[in-house]
Amino acid sequence: MITFSEVHKRYATGYEALKKVSFHLDKGEMTFLTGHSGAGKSTLLRLIALIERSTGGQIIVNGQHLGRLADNRIPYLRRDIGMTFQEHRLLFDRTVFDNVALPLVIGGFRHQEIRRRVRAALDKVGLLNCEKSYPITLSGGQQQRVGIARAVVHKPSILLADEPTGNLDPALAEEVMDLFTQFNQVGVTVLIASHALGLIKRMGCRTLVLQAGELISDLKPASNKRA
Numbered sequence: 001m002i003t004f005s006e007v008h009k010r011y012a013t014g015y016e017a018l019k020k021v022s023f024h025l026d027k028g029e030m031t032f033l034t035g036h037s038g039a040g041k042s043t044l045l046r047l048i049a050l051i052e053r054s055t056g057g058q059i060i061v062n063g064q065h066l067g068r069l070a071d072n073r074i075p076y077l078r079r080d081i082g083m084t085f086q087e088h089r090l091l092f093d094r095t096v097f098d099n100v101a102l103p104l105v106i107g108g109f110r111h112q113e114i115r116r117r118v119r120a121a122l123d124k125v126g127l128l129n130c131e132k133s134y135p136i137t138l139s140g141g142q143q144q145r146v147g148i149a150r151a152v153v154h155k156p157s158i159l160l161a162d163e164p165t166g167n168l169d170p171a172l173a174e175e176v177m178d179l180f181t182q183f184n185q186v187g188v189t190v191l192i193a194s195h196a197l198g199l200i201k202r203m204g205c206r207t208l209v210l211q212a213g214e215l216i217s218d219l220k221p222a223s224n225k226r227a
């Protein structure tokens with residue numbers, strides 16, 4: 001589903017954020033990506049969604065060689081990808097409904113279909129009763145869940161989450177992880193960048209560890225079940 005072969009990322013500043021990173025994620029896998037601040041976790045996720053382009057090596061996502069993908073094909077790649085961000089990136093002058101609807105509006109879906117899908121996504125994250133609210137009136141955990149609903153509303157086959165539990169207390173963090181597990185159980189390939197080592201350990205998933213831009217370990221548990 002996602003293959004990195006000797007992938008390199010050097011930013012315009014000259015900083016080498018990723019160095020010869022290689023791994024393969026199968027369809028339907030749920031994997032964590034961890035490492036110290038600045039290790040390159042967000043960079044790696046951004047390369048998969050082509051928010052940034054690699055400067056060396058090869059990335060294949062859903063059978064597509066990203067290095068060969070023209071800029072005008074990026075929206076098609078992103079139809080298969082949902083991404084959540086630590087800082088949510090919600091539009092604060094739009095309702096929860098409008099925030100979640102955004103990818104579908106951009107995708108040109110019909111009004112009725114948008115309504116149906118947005119309500120299904122909000123129901124999934126337990127926020128159906130908040131559709132008319134503005135994000136500013138919601139808690140951090142609720143805002144994170146709006147971001148998750150927006151990431152899955154177009155039913156992507158890949159879900160990328162950048163520090164999804166960074167600002168949440170442990171109980172809310174567990175709830176968010178349960179949501180990701182539920183998406184994974186219906187076949188979505190999930191890659192989560194996180195510092196939350198305790199939580200990662202409890203989830204018992206495969207874990208990629210980055211250190212200063214290098215992939216230093218790939219821990220594959222015997223079973224994918226939570227301890």
Ligand SMILES: Nc1ncnc2c1ncn2[C@@H]1O[C@H](COP(=O)(O)OP(=O)(O)OP(=O)(O)O)[C@@H](O)[C@H]1O
Pocket residue numbers: 011012013015016017035036037038039040041042043044
């Ligand atoms: N657009 C950019 N231009 C130049 N350098 C960048 C850019 N984005 C990230 N970097 C640098 O690349 C390195 C890796 O950053 P990245 O955000 O990928 O790390 P991270 O592991 O996600 O960190 P954190 O856990 O703090 O979010 C950092 O040193 C960062 O300063």
